[in-house]
Amino acid sequence: MLILTCPCCGVTGEETEFHAGGEAHLKRHGPGSTADQFEEYLFMRENPKGVHFERWRHVYGCGKWFHAARSTTTLEVYGTYAAQTHEPPKDLRDTISKKVPGWTWREFQ
Amino acid sequence: MKRYSAFAIAREAMRHHTGWNRAWRDAQPKPKYDVIIVGAGGHGLATAYYLGKNFGITNVAILEKGWLGGGNTGRNTTIIRSNYLQDPSAAIYEKSRSLYETMSQDLNYNVMFSPRGLIMLAQTHHEVRGYQRTAHANALQGVSTEFISPERVKELVPIINIDGPRYPVLGGLYQARGGTARHDAVAWGYARACSDMGMDVIQQCEVTAVRTEGGKVTGVDTTRGPINCDKLGGVVAGHSGHLCDMAGFRLPIESVALQALVSEPIKPCMDVVVMANTVHGYMSQSDKGEMVIGGGTDGYNNYTQRGSFHHIEETVRALIETFPMVSRLKMLRQWGGIVDVTGDRSPILSKTPVEGMFINCGWGTGGFKAIPGSGWAMAELMAKGQSPLTDEFSMHRFREGKFIDESVAAGVAH
Ligand SMILES: Cc1cc2nc3c(=O)[nH]c(=O)nc-3n(C[C@H](O)[C@H](O)[C@H](O)COP(=O)(O)OP(=O)(O)OC[C@H]3O[C@@H](n4cnc5c(N)ncnc54)[C@H](O)[C@@H]3O)c2cc1C
Numbered sequence: 001m002l003i004l005t006c007p008c009c010g011v012t013g014e015e016t017e018f019h020a021g022g023e024a025h026l027k028r029h030g031p032g033s034t035a036d037q038f039e040e041y042l043f044m045r046e047n048p049k050g051v052h053f054e055r056w057r058h059v060y061g062c063g064k065w066f067h068a069a070r071s072t073t074t075l076e077v078y079g080t081y082a083a084q085t086h087e088p089p090k091d092l093r094d095t096i097s098k099k100v101p102g103w104t105w106r107e108f109q
Numbered sequence: 110m111k112r113y114s115a116f117a118i119a120r121e122a123m124r125h126h127t128g129w130n131r132a133w134r135d136a137q138p139k140p141k142y143d144v145i146i147v148g149a150g151g152h153g154l155a156t157a158y159y160l161g162k163n164f165g166i167t168n169v170a171i172l173e174k175g176w177l178g179g180g181n182t183g184r185n186t187t188i189i190r191s192n193y194l195q196d197p198s199a200a201i202y203e204k205s206r207s208l209y210e211t212m213s214q215d216l217n218y219n220v221m222f223s224p225r226g227l228i229m230l231a232q233t234h235h236e237v238r239g240y241q242r243t244a245h246a247n248a249l250q251g252v253s254t255e256f257i258s259p260e261r262v263k264e265l266v267p268i269i270n271i272d273g274p275r276y277p278v279l280g281g282l283y284q285a286r287g288g289t290a291r292h293d294a295v296a297w298g299y300a301r302a303c304s305d306m307g308m309d310v311i312q313q314c315e316v317t318a319v320r321t322e323g324g325k326v327t328g329v330d331t332t333r334g335p336i337n338c339d340k341l342g343g344v345v346a347g348h349s350g351h352l353c354d355m356a357g358f359r360l361p362i363e364s365v366a367l368q369a370l371v372s373e374p375i376k377p378c379m380d381v382v383v384m385a386n387t388v389h390g391y392m393s394q395s396d397k398g399e400m401v402i403g404g405g406t407d408g409y410n411n412y413t414q415r416g417s418f419h420h421i422e423e424t425v426r427a428l429i430e431t432f433p434m435v436s437r438l439k440m441l442r443q444w445g446g447i448v449d450v451t452g453d454r455s456p457i458l459s460k461t462p463v464e465g466m467f468i469n470c471g472w473g474t475g476g477f478k479a480i481p482g483s484g485w486a487m488a489e490l491m492a493k494g495q496s497p498l499t500d501e502f503s504m505h506r507f508r509e510g511k512f513i514d515e516s517v518a519a520g521v522a523h
């Protein structure tokens with residue numbers, strides 16, 4: 001059972017209070033983009049064995065969306081952060097680097 | 110290979126069972142093979158088997174990071190059916206189901222195929238219409254299924270409660286030749302047959318890198334050293350994304366945990382498989398008497414082979430309304446597997462951007478039933494570069510929007 005802290009309302013709750021929303025930081029390309037880019041956005045996934053950035057919604061709480069960084073091999077939650085960003089905050093990335101040296105995930109590491 | 114037979118059992122009984130051979134050789138890796146298959150689950154082993162049997166390609170190694178059949182093949186609830194909606198699915202799943210009918214004889218290995226019949230319950234009006242549509246589609250595809258009344262459901266499954274307050278049974282999609290088989294035996298039977306053809310089944314040999322030269326595959330690095338090959342088949346289910354990452358491309362797949370559980374053994378009480386997709390639960394009774402129960406997947410990416418407890422709770426809670434007697438059972442054990450789920454809930458059997466590398470994955474929550482058919486088709490794809498059974502299952506169908514939408518047929522995990 002995962003334990004997540006909602007960065008919007010500050011509540012720490014069990015996974016049943018939240019709803020998983022899939023891979024985070026997908027880039028939706030605008031008009032004029034290629035079929036490849038649209039395929040990437042809609043279907044292609046990192047699905048890493050390791051560090052994963054993902055979206056969650058605090059459904060049985062404040063109802064807000066947020067982001068989480070988590071390991072898919074240990075289920076450790078490294079931290080959660082606001083939804084209104086295109087990438088995980090620097091301090092969270094540093095925390096992850098201490099625990100998982102050399103991790104990579106799409107364009108950031 | 111010594112054939113198994115009633116005579117052999119009698120003979121061995123007379124000499125204290127000292128004459129049985131190993132079922133397959135404990136092979137050591139050679140420097141080079143014509144074909145390497147990564148993953149000794151059912152699909153990998155079946156692919157190798159049909160490469161040998163149908164195409165005479167026997168210089169083959171099957172590499173397995175753990176033990177043979179220790180992935181989803183040894184963790185699933187063994188439901189076999191072919192009542193899917195789309196034509197390409199019907200073709201490959203029905204091919205597979207029909208191969209199960211004679212698998213024990215073909216492999217000289219008892220896989221305990223039990224075509225005991227399977228019902229998918231319709232518990233909402235939406236489902237009634239959905240399954241009636243599937244029954245019509247199946248009729249056109251030549252797959253024998255029928256839509257049956259609640260009374261007929263009750264006749265086939267006396268322990269069912271058809272007028273539950275929330276989810277009454279309004280009918281069911283019945284496939285009389287659906288059923289179950291013994292999952293480990295399927296892997297062991299294929300491994301024995303592959304080994305007998307001279308193939309190497311190599312356990313505890315994890316692929317750690319895919320080597321390429323000028324866009325063409327040349328071999329793999331493993332925990333037991335580098336091995337070269339002309340063709341590579343990636344058949345690693347939940348680890349497909351990870352394997353393809355080694356080869357430098359991504360897949361439209363996410364890996365999530367799917368769990369199952371079994372009860373204490375009880376006397377025979379249900380001789381068909383029942384699936385209740387609306388409430389996300391399904392059940393059958395094993396030959397040992399255990400009620401085998403499965404449910405839905407977890408919502409988040411996971412490689413740990415353990416799922417969340419609340420999913421088990423939800424599955425059992427849902428089944429209790431339809432099968433009140435379940436509430437009296439003690440559950441013996443529970444486990445999880447990592448399944449590879451695609452956007453349209455259909456598998457990928459495909460060439461890849463790396464020349465000479467093929468993948469067979471995306472069977473998600475429902476690939477046990479597909480093992481022989483998938484192996485048959487994948488072997489043809491790898492040997493000839495094309496197979497009528499795999500044409501529609503290319504990894505590029507997503508870009509083209511040519512989905513094989515089975516979200517209704519695969520609405521619950523099985
Ligand atoms: C709980 C549960 C219930 C299910 N119920 C049903 C059901 O009732 N009916 C049905 O049809 N399907 C069911 N399924 C789905 C079914 O189990 C799978 O679709 C099917 O077994 C997949 O077979 P496979 O051979 O592709 O994968 P697997 O059996 O998982 O084999 C893949 C193998 O690859 C190995 N591997 C991975 N990475 C590497 C590497 N780098 N190097 C070497 N080896 C590697 C793994 O160790 C594994 O043994 C269920 C699944 C689960 C988890």
Ligand SMILES: [Zn+2]
Binds near residue numbers: 011
């Ligand atoms: Zn909140």
